Amino acid sequence: MLLTTENLGKRYQRRDVSVDALRDVNLEIQENAFVAVTGPSGSGKTTLLLTLAGLLKPTAGRIRFRDTQLEGFSDAQWASFRHKNLGFVMQNFSLVPYLSARENVTLPLVIAGSKGKQQKTRALELLERVGLGDRADHLPRELSAGQQQRVAIARALANEPALVLADEPTGNLDPALANDVLKLLGDLNAEHGTAILMVTHSPEAARAGTHRVHIEAGCVVEAAAQPA
Amino acid sequence: MNLAGVAWKELSHRRSSLVSGLVAITLGIAVIVGVRSVTIASEHAVAVKLDSLGANVLVLPQGATVDDYHTADIDAPTFPEEYVERMVTSALLGVENISPKLTRRRKAEGIGLVVTGILPDSEVASKPTWQLEGLEGATVEHVCSGSLGAHADPRLQRKVIDILGEDECLLGAQAAKRLGKKEGDKVELRDEHGKPVTLTIGAVLPETGTVDDDRLFMHLHAMQTMLGIGHQVSAIEVMGCCEQISDGLLGKLRNVLPDTRVTGIKQIVSTQQETNQLMDKISWGILVIVLLVGGLSIGNYMWGNVTQRRREIGILRMLGARRLRIIGMLLSKAIVLGVVGGLLGYALGTGVVTAMGPDTLGLQVRALPSWIAGSVALAVTVAVLGSLLPAWLASRFDPSANMQEI
Incomplete structure (x- = not known):
């Protein structure tokens, strides 16, 4: 099993009111899975994703990644875990505006301390894969929204992560571009065996996943494999 | 990257x-x-302005008083001129100018004057009032205040001092009036045996409002010969740098010249220090x-x-x-x-x-x-x-x- 959560909980304290964003979430994500997490706004989808990435600290429960328990990790351990095992694709693309497409893709390799030539080769290879080989030197503002999201996907794969966390990756794209991005994620999942956990409120996007988890009010109300 | x-x-x-x-x-x-x-x-x-206040350290013979220095008593004690060399070779920091003096009361053509023997080269720098009057142009190097040179005007430098030979003198403004003399005139003094010593007046000094107005300045060595007292001086005026004075220059001078009385001119020193x-x-x-x-x-x-x-x-x-x-x-x-x-x-x-x-x-x-x-x-x-x-x-x-x- 790639990732397992046991009774995972996240409680926010807002003034004098406690809000349970996640309650007793039990999940099992297999290697190579493409999991679509759906649910209405405010149901805790993004909180789940952030907690699994160590960007929010859980207030209850356990997280295991392969054979490693993560919930007690320090900030530095989480940082190291992220750059070794995770890739990110965000709704707002999260590209650094003054870096070219190639340089954005190399960022995980920069953090890992890879050599310059290795960074360049890998970034160009990934940009070719997402169909942007000829846009390597373009800045994000010189690319369309769909192209920016493809750069973000290439960046998410740069460090060959076991799991890509995607938060509403099609949220800012029109339907045609959204389909392109979903197809790309599906292809990468199939070709490289990279597991994907995608948060989406779109039922159409959710159908791209091999598995579906539905959350309401912080609780998993449904988890099932989807027909191909 | x-x-x-x-x-x-x-x-x-x-x-x-x-x-x-x-x-x-x-x-x-x-x-x-x-x-x-x-x-x-x-x-x-x-620092330049402060130095223009003039000499701020006096080296006097042991037992002499500052009054002796000013009144030029005939019996006032003296010490060897060689002390100047001793100060120079000690290479004390903060000693900017050393000016040996021999001062005695003498009569010139029947009129009593204070006669001061000076070594011209060093005398100039310790007489900033003269410099301000434009008579002198010797360069004062402010050793303690960095590389800043001062007042160097080649047209004025040593204008008078170069011509102050052993048979010449400078006359204070009041002394010139009392003697009725002007630049270029002769003035006659008497040596220890009563023989006349005639000096040519190289310049009449501008009025400064100090005791210098009543003085006749002649070459130190000519005066020593005239008085027959060998290489003796009655005082050494020193321009001490303010920082070094604060740093114990007076004590160091006393160590170099143990049988003298080294004293700071308090008003000048304290002004400089403050x-x-x-x-x-x-x-x-x-x-x-x-x-x-x-x-x-x-x-x-x-x-x-x-x-x-x-x-x-x-x-x-x-x-x-x-x-x-x-x-x-x-x-x-x-x-x-x-x-x-x-x-x-x-x-x-x-x-x-x-x-x-x-x-x-x-x-x-x-x-x-x-x-x-x-x-x-x-x-x-x-x-x-x-x-x-x-x-x-x-x-x-x-x-x-x-x-x-x-």
Whole structure:
């Protein structure tokens, strides 16, 4: 099993009111899975994703990644875990505006301390894969929204992560571009065996996943494999 | 590429931000260098003014009083002129000018005068009042106040002193009146055996309002011969540098000349010391204020820049960059800005004050090359210190805020 959560909980304290964003979430994500997490706004989808990435600290429960328990990790351990095992694709693309497409893709390799030539080769290879080989030197503002999201996907794969966390990756794209991005994620999942956990409120996007988890009010109300 | 490379990309991409940052640092350092240069020039100027107060240390024979020095008593004790050489060879710091004197009351053509034997070369520098009158032009090197030379006008230098031979004299204004003499006239004294000694008046000194107005100055060695007392002097006037006087110059002189009485001219010394201390305090006060203002200006820029970069820092944190590496990235930028801003600030500050100093401040402000390294070090230090808190806070930005954006 790639990732397992046991009774995972996240409680926010807002003034004098406690809000349970996640309650007793039990999940099992297999290697190579493409999991679509759906649910209405405010149901805790993004909180789940952030907690699994160590960007929010859980207030209850356990997280295991392969054979490693993560919930007690320090900030530095989480940082190291992220750059070794995770890739990110965000709704707002999260590209650094003054870096070219190639340089954005190399960022995980920069953090890992890879050599310059290795960074360049890998970034160009990934940009070719997402169909942007000829846009390597373009800045994000010189690319369309769909192209920016493809750069973000290439960046998410740069460090060959076991799991890509995607938060509403099609949220800012029109339907045609959204389909392109979903197809790309599906292809990468199939070709490289990279597991994907995608948060989406779109039922159409959710159908791209091999598995579906539905959350309401912080609780998993449904988890099932989807027909191909 | 590494994270410092990312910082460099940001610098070259956000040129307006880069320019405003450089301007903040450059102006901060320019103000510091400019004010410091002016302060140092002011200190030099004050030192020159203080030296114009004249000799401030008297070396008298043991048992002599300051009254003896002024009244020129015929029986006043003397000591060997060789003491001058002893002071010179001791190479004491802060002894700027040594002026041996032999003073006695004598009659010239029946009129009583105070006759003072001087060694012209050294006498000039210890008589700034004469210099102000334009009669003399000997150069006074202010050893203790750096490399600043003073009053060097080749047309005036040694105008009178060069012609003050052993058969010549200078006459105080009152003495000239009483004798009814003018420049070029002869004046007659008597030696120890009553034989006449005739001197030509090289110049009548301008009125100074001091005892010098009633004096006749002749060559020290001619006077010693005239009196038949060998190489003896009755006093040595010393221009001691104020800082060294505070530092125990009088004591050191007493060690070199143990059988003499070394005394400071209290009023002059205390004026010099008080003024120096005041200048020191003002100088440090200004430096502290300027450092604070420059530092805050640089820190303010860094704070604004880090806030502007909040989103990118969040992205790097999300991708797994550790806090220390984020801090390092931000500080590397501060170092680059500090080096460039420090150099530009030095050039600007020095350029402005050296160009404007003479006209607007009435001061000859000189460049301080030793401050180049200091300016860079200061700019880097202030930029790094000004960046530390925002960099530390930036490293603590919640990356999840970035992910939840929009």
